[in-house]
Amino acid sequence: MSDLELDWATDLGGGTRVSLVQAGSFRSDAGALFGPVPRMLWGRLVTDEIDHEHRLIQALNCLVVETPAGRVLIETGIGERVTDKVREMRRYEGRPIVTALEAGGFEPGSIDIVVMSHLHFDHAGGLLRADGSKAFPRAQIVAQRAEWEIALDDNSRIVASYDQPELRLVREWGDEGAVDGERELLPGVSVLRTGGHSHGHQAIVVRGTGPGASTLAFFGDLGMRPWSANPRWVTSFDDFPLDSVEVKGELFARAAEEGWLVALSHEPVTPIGRLTRDRDRYRFEPV
Numbered sequence: 001m002s003d004l005e006l007d008w009a010t011d012l013g014g015g016t017r018v019s020l021v022q023a024g025s026f027r028s029d030a031g032a033l034f035g036p037v038p039r040m041l042w043g044r045l046v047t048d049e050i051d052h053e054h055r056l057i058q059a060l061n062c063l064v065v066e067t068p069a070g071r072v073l074i075e076t077g078i079g080e081r082v083t084d085k086v087r088e089m090r091r092y093e094g095r096p097i098v099t100a101l102e103a104g105g106f107e108p109g110s111i112d113i114v115v116m117s118h119l120h121f122d123h124a125g126g127l128l129r130a131d132g133s134k135a136f137p138r139a140q141i142v143a144q145r146a147e148w149e150i151a152l153d154d155n156s157r158i159v160a161s162y163d164q165p166e167l168r169l170v171r172e173w174g175d176e177g178a179v180d181g182e183r184e185l186l187p188g189v190s191v192l193r194t195g196g197h198s199h200g201h202q203a204i205v206v207r208g209t210g211p212g213a214s215t216l217a218f219f220g221d222l223g224m225r226p227w228s229a230n231p232r233w234v235t236s237f238d239d240f241p242l243d244s245v246e247v248k249g250e251l252f253a254r255a256a257e258e259g260w261l262v263a264l265s266h267e268p269v270t271p272i273g274r275l276t277r278d279r280d281r282y283r284f285e286p287v
């Protein structure tokens, strides 16, 4: 399980293609991932996966979106700039984003836009190479302006959840592409601010065109794993849990009604699926 290398790609129509690129994995405390949900309800879902330190494997799922107007990378994983101590502490394993992209046949210099759901270490860590150079030299970096602001806040919980020294190194680069709210980055590729997990968290929606076109959504850490399909199952890492519950309810309703494909941010084995309504919640059905 250490080297996740799932191969998945699909055409959404009109020359838009989405490919999954897994940039390694790390581990997170299982209880923290289930937040307010009692262990009695979630324990049986993870019996095969939970390790002796009560942690779960979190894949670092990234997506490459190829469109006639340009190439977009969604998320960058943890990257190359981690000390051995942090690598061990997080149980970070596998290929960093640049190596994973190259293995998938994607040249990092060909990426026009890098869009991140938010700026936590496991999403924004891959912007720089080990030597401090830009991993995606031509790319514009897109995150919400509100996310840049909160990420560098001095609240001690914020200081603990973002890698602020690293973010300061890319702040100027990020400023150029910062967005407010909803924005179409390229024809068919849009972001919308969700908040919830973090103050400036955003979702990314990719729409194909033409007959039989389909839509794929990446809900960032509002949709980490299959059980995230229940809007009330939010993690302890969500800074604004009531907002998460509300926005998940709205977005998941649209995804279910319109049959969107959904890519999960940290699911190692079945990261692509669809949401179906199940009473007052949703179910994630892998494809």
Ligand SMILES: [Zn+2]
Pocket (backbone or CB within 6 Å): 120, 122, 123, 221, 265, 266
């Ligand atoms: Zn994450």
